[in-house]
Every structure is written in C-alpha cells, then in structure tokens.
Amino acid sequence: MTLSDEARDRLADLVELQPTKNAELQERWGLDSGSEVHQYLENELKDYYYRDDNSLIRATAEAADLVDVEPGVESGEGGGVPEVIRVPELQRQVFAVVAGPDDDSESVVSVLNKLREEFGIDPEAEAVRSALQSLRRKGVVEVVYRAVPTFRLTVARDEVDVRVSD
Numbered sequence: 001m002t003l004s005d006e007a008r009d010r011l012a013d014l015v016e017l018q019p020t021k022n023a024e025l026q027e028r029w030g031l032d033s034g035s036e037v038h039q040y041l042e043n044e045l046k047d048y049y050y051r052d053d054n055s056l057i058r059a060t061a062e063a064a065d066l067v068d069v070e071p072g073v074e075s076g077e078g079g080g081v082p083e084v085i086r087v088p089e090l091q092r093q094v095f096a097v098v099a100g101p102d103d104d105s106e107s108v109v110s111v112l113n114k115l116r117e118e119f120g121i122d123p124e125a126e127a128v129r130s131a132l133q134s135l136r137r138k139g140v141v142e143v144v145y146r147a148v149p150t151f152r153l154t155v156a157r158d159e160v161d162v163r164v165s166d
Helices: 005-017 022-029 034-044 061-067 089-097 108-119 125-137
Strands: 049-051 057-059 073-075 082-087 141-145 149-153 161-164
Touching (some): 005 022, 005 034, 005 057, 005 061, 022 034, 057 061, 082 125, 089 108, 089 125, 108 125, 108 149, 125 141
Parallel strands (some): 082 161
Antiparallel strands (some): 049 057, 141 149
C-alpha cells in the first residue's frame, strides 16, 4: 500500500501519539469529528493501525518502521528533546529516579535499588534494564560505558511531560 505524503504524516502522528483516541487525532489533524478520523483511518491507514483491548488506537510495528518515529514521543520545536513521552508505569518510575543529566551515571542495580526505596517495588533487573533502554531510544536517557553500562537522563525531569500509557 503506497501512502500519500499526507497519509505518511498522519501515520507518523499516530505512531507518535499512541495509544491515542479519535479525539486526539481529530485535534492534531484538524478534522471536524471523530467519525472523520475513523473514516480516514479505515480508508487510508487500515493496514497500519489497530484498536487494543481498551479501544485505544495503536500503530502496527510496520507503521513505526515505515515512518521512523519512536512510539509515544512528541518532539519539541525543531525536533531535539521530546516534550511528551508516553510510557508504561515502570518507565515513568525509572525516569523519576535515574540520575539527572548533571549527576554521575548509575548502573541498573543502582536504579533498581532506588525503585525499591522510592516506590516500594521490586521489579526484575532485566525489566529495569529494558525500561532504561526504552527511555534511551526515546532520547531522554543516555548510556555511559564504564566497567558496566550506566545510565543518566539527557534532560532535566521538568523539561519532559511523562504520561503513563498502560
């Protein structure tokens, strides 16, 4: 399925905003109703989206690859630092405790210990590593290689609106 420039741009919006609703896409696309959004999705993007168990609109993996946009990220003016990221709860918690941009980077175990202390949770180390890597792909965490990979924010916490998506 070949996409027009408009369809490709709208698909990028869908990938960026997911999980999303008709109303959010209606506002982004300047359409008059949720019904128009639904018609556009069905007519132009039907192969690239689906509705999850909560009826939220999500892009397929193929859609994300096609438009080369990181899901759940809204970039600021001129690209660069994201203004909004949509993440699962564990990623939100990791973002809240990982070392700041001016601090020494820290290991996965250090972040895990902070999560235990701050939130009273005890996720697997691999889940914390995965959360850190996902935040890295969103451009808000960087990896500093020492004896082991260590992590810290690339931005001040107050520069990014972190929203829970799950």
